[in-house]
Amino acid sequence: MNSMKKSLLVFALMTAITGCTSATDETSNSKAEVVTAVQQESEKLATLFDNYFTDSIELSPISGTYVGLNEYNNKFSAPISAESIKNELEHEQAYLSQIEAIDKSKLEGQDLLSYEIFLRDRKLGIKSYEFNSHFMPLNQMYGIHNSFATLGSGKSAQPFNTVLDYQNFIERSQGFVLYMDSVIVSMREGIKNGYVLPTAIIEKILPQLSVHIVKEAKDSVFYGPVTMLADNDKISADDKVTITAQYEELILGTLSPAYAKFHDFILNGYLANGRATVGLSELPNGKAWYEYQIEKNTTLPLSADEIHKFGQQEVARILAEMKQVKQQVGFSGDLKAFFQFLQEDPQFYWKNEAEVVKAYTDVKNDINSRLPALFEVFPRADYEVRAVEAFRAASSAGASYQSPAPDGSRPGVFYINTHNLKAQPKFILETLSIHEASPGHHFQISIQQEVQSLPMFRKFGGYTVFAEGWALYAESLGKEMGMFTDPYQWYGRLSDEQLRAMRLVVDTGLHAFGWTREQAIQFMVDNSSLALSDITAEVERYISIPGQALAYKTGQRAIREMRNNAETQLGDKFDVKKFHTQVLIDGALPMPILERKIQSWVDEQL
Template sequence: MNRKHLALAVAFSLGVVACNQSNTAQTQKVNEGSVIVSLSESEKANALFQTYFDESMQMDPISATYVGINDFNDRFRAPINKHNLAQSLAFEEKYLAKIKGIDASALSGQDLLSYQIFLRDREIAIKGAQFPSHLIPLHQMGGAHSYFASLGSGKSAQPFNTAVDYRNFMSRAEGFATYMDSAIVAMKEGIEKSIVLPKPLIEKVLPQLQAHILEDVTKSVFYAPLEKLKEDQDITVSDKEQITKDYIETIKNVIIPAYGRVYEFMSEEYLAKGRSTFGLSDLPNGRAWYEYRIETNTTLPLTADEIHTFGKQEVARILVEMTKVKETVGFEGDLPAFFEFLRTDEQFFFKSEQALIDAYTQVKEKIDSRLPMLFEVFPKADYEVRAVEAFRAASSAGASYQSPAPDGSRPGIFYINAYNLKAQPKYLMETLSIHEAAPGHHFQIAIQQEVESLPDFRKFGGYTVFAEGWALYAESLGKEMGLFTDPYMWYGRLSDEQLRAMRLVVDTGLHAFGWSRQKAIDFMTDNSSLAVTDIEAEVERYIAIGGQAVSYKVGQRHIRILRNKAQQILGDKFDVKKFHTQVLIDGALPMPILEAKIDRWIEQQKG
């Protein structure tokens, strides 16, 4: 039975006809060809996973576009309102009830993993509905204003290959405008309930909005697809003329005014109401909200106090390692002076954006040649190095990764931010490339998309603690691959790890212990050689998305603990390549589920 037929059968069995109440693993149902078939619990579960994913893509058409499902490219996300929020919660509750109707004792292997993940995800989503994140729909790290511009640039997931593609985006723009108006309404409600962004974050959002409010539409990032249209040989001249006319009208009369209305509201009304505090704990029910964010991002039962203490211990340990590097290179002066030297000496910085991109491309080739030392499974998709687009560079992270298209039509992208070249020192190249690309995010995400046995909700889903924990763990493999031989490159590795250690302290400090923005900046300045502009952007990132940043170090620690456990138990039977395969081959997993899986693998390897 193919996937479509199976989904139809299980939808029928779970909805129209009462389920068989016996404790057997088989259920007889009628498929669309009126043939009696028996659905095992495995088949019912997998069909349920697929119907969930398909329905979720209809509800979230932007995510559908990003994963290569183009059926909804003409739609935007539903506006923010009580009806749509209730519908979203009801959707999760419906599927929680359905998954509980599956007999987990009849499942094994991949099916059992999927069941456990699906059940957990629905419970977490339902728990999160009590926290009004919809009242803060935009911040400088993301939101509709940001990803819509990326889609509209013609350099992201939105296709611009046919006349229909252009029409789809024009229709999507109408939905975007409606959504942005609803965001204004939500932020006004946030003002009434004292749930608003801190003022420094509002100040960072304003130029992101203003960048799209232009008199000359040819200067807009949204005009770029029309330049491509001129060269397209598959669209008729008459279609091109009509599309160009309509598209320019859409930019002028729909997109630019939508950005303008939000800019006007945020600059003239919202900014004055912005708060002077910074942590989630300063908001109504904020401490519980932050604890939920920790749970969501780490998948582990950790408290802010535990994470804060762990972070301080790691910061102190890494400072000792940094001091050793200072002594190795013969620098005369204390550690703060060494930090200042690394922040400012011209030898550590590139002169141009192109030189930066070229250097990272060379590092890519170097790392690619060494990956077989530690891995036996590799992604089919390649990745390329690109500079962050100018329209979002000022507030973007120093580096990031965008996954390849599942169908292979688009490679993975390792983005380097060239906005401030003094924030991109040469000594970070090896560690940053490992983290964002191979064997970090590119390996983990691309392999996950390519594993055929994974249901789609897992193939395109993920957990910050797993993804970022793996990427930071991957950095720790550098020496095993023969990298970090230059002491400054090794310092770069320490610098990156120190950033993640400081995040544990600063994120919890801001959201649980009342730290100010300046206290967080001072802590990071005192304990690292990061550029001041980079530190400010990092601190404001933690303020905007509390709890996300603690997952890196927590995830790395957990994966390393599992590896050490496997090595200790298996001894000579331990194979690091096979361990890495076990971590990656089932896609992102919550840490407790990954741990249980590795424990089973260890038992199997013992023979």
């Protein structure tokens, strides 16, 4: 090879090598730019979420207390006013604009999931301001008059460990009084504009107020933190004397008068204006309002009509299964007689509150021992069983759950209502514990709070359809866990599911199809063995919080369909433990987003 050819060959090789290096560099640079762009957008998103969470806590400081942010323990929400409502709406609008400015194409994984959730929630939050809910800011189920008393009892999220803790609640109480004054003003405006509570609901609020009107400070639930002082070695004797005097003045000079003022308004200024109708559709813009409530509570594109029909189908199916239990236990009468037997026979009922609490504490250990068969992820937080406080028991649900403190300083609480022992039959022991505690609410909510990678708005947020859908789905796992071997316990499972099925019919009946309170009560009497007192409380609950009760069965059905689809597609590859991990590990999600996530998980394995 002559020198010219050698030179050309070397030049060609060098050019080729140089060309390859340039292409590689360009590719590397391009990839680096993409990675940088993704990181930048991810950081913008994280900052947006942090700011939103902080700003939301500023608007609702009590929620800060519940998530363990003690710097908010002395603060209270701004009184209801045109200005405060405007500020809340502008808060939602501002963050909608910010999330829409994020480049979705540069997001992936959890960031993309959070983006979709946040965008959806801000749009729905803004939509809520089309309806004048501030004219009816409380009811017998939910309201600051009850939640503040629970907070101040010393048995909830508000800490009472130091002198500062006690001073914080005194200061917070001043905000509560101002807020309650604004509630009166807002409810008076509601009367003028045609937004008033049904008379039956107003009557249930009155005893919830009168219980806090006391002549002796020691008779108040707010005296609870004072009784705790005796066992507190962090506070000096002199400070204990001072705190006791301050709390007696707080109760008799501030809180009791505030409750008395509100009680007088409800009794003498509001009750006479209560409405005879009960449905949301009877209020201004009520039809659209109920459609919004369906969208908010189910996250699914469902109409009142199709929910109503689905509920009727489920009620009929479950009644047929109840008849099978009747035959299995050898009961000779018809189903109505069987219901009466279950309602009246002493063998099915506890004798006192202590028996109820002990039974649910005991079954907790049995259930926990069975969970590894179906789960691979478990919450670190524990829970305890408590009776619902007497001051709110008469109008409270049969059971409820309060999440633990994120820092582990307070366990979760499974509240069981012992106000009427006939409303707590023994045969619902297993199914109710599964629903409210593990692997239901306690399991799901605690895991959500403990996932480190979730932004705060997801860690402490939620969707009724996810939380309640999961808890009802969890009940359906009972037989897989080896529970419900006693036919009466299985009947309890059916009874609980029947309650959720009847809710679909009754809630839509009340708010979309003109049902009366009495009509709804009779429907539930005819289709269940529930105590009349329990049925009445349930119906009045649906009247007060339209759409919430729709979330249970619609959520359960959606999760069950996701599991069925995954089992069908994966066959022998399907692992129920991993399916449950996929459902739980990203916290509460709207059902359409969860469905897409589960399908992606399935696709990865095919």
